[in-house]
Amino acid sequence: MIRYSLKCAEGHSFDSWFQSAAAYDKLAVAGLVSCAVCGSEKVEKAIMAPRVRPGRKAVSSVGEAESPDAAQPSNSHEPAAPAQTQGALSAPASEMEKAIQELRKKVEENSDYVGKDFVSQARAMHLGDAPARAIHGEARPEEAKSLIEDGVPVLPLPFGPARKTN
Known part of the structure; x- marks a missing residue:
């Protein structure tokens, strides 16, 4: 299974799972991929960041261990995610x-x-x-x-x- 971030011609962003990259391509060519918000069939893949799993010593979901870098401020130049998008992936954004x-x-x-x-x-x-x-x-x-x-x-x-x- 593969999850793609998708975006329609109207600017709506959403995620969807597909059996494989080839399955997505086949469905998209057939016009069977549509926007989850407005139903538009003009959908394309959005730019995605790869999913990177933390190391074994990183903070787990139950807080078992702490990464040595966890308390350090981030030097990343990436903007923080808006508060409304943090949390559950299934929470509505708009x-x-x-x-x-x-x-x-x-x-x-x-x-x-x-x-x-x-x-x-x-x-x-x-x-x-x-x-x-x-x-x-x-x-x-x-x-x-x-x-x-x-x-x-x-x-x-x-x-x-x-x-x-x-």
Whole structure:
């Protein structure tokens, strides 16, 4: 797995994981890499710093050891990271990301996730073959277009499904 820092044509920055560098290239050429904030398909890799692991004597996450340089001020000429970006990688950095995160929370609390069965369940509810309820799930673009053409009230969400890893 490889993580890339990405940037869309609108200036939104976000990270995404890919199976390999070749997998990213293949998805990007096919137009399947899109901005996590605005959905733009004009996405490119942003400049990234390599991930460097600290030595064995550096401060660990539980504070077991201390690096001899830990108390020394940094002579680096790099600017300090803004306070809002420090901490968890999944914390939203902009107002738009916060709004999308809040929307995700409301959708997940007030509807049932039906996964790839979304199209058949939405159509069944529209035809009266299944009881009406709030659902969200996954549909290919051509399936969503077919639902809309048939008068089924659907709306694309600005986020993908929450997937569990491992």
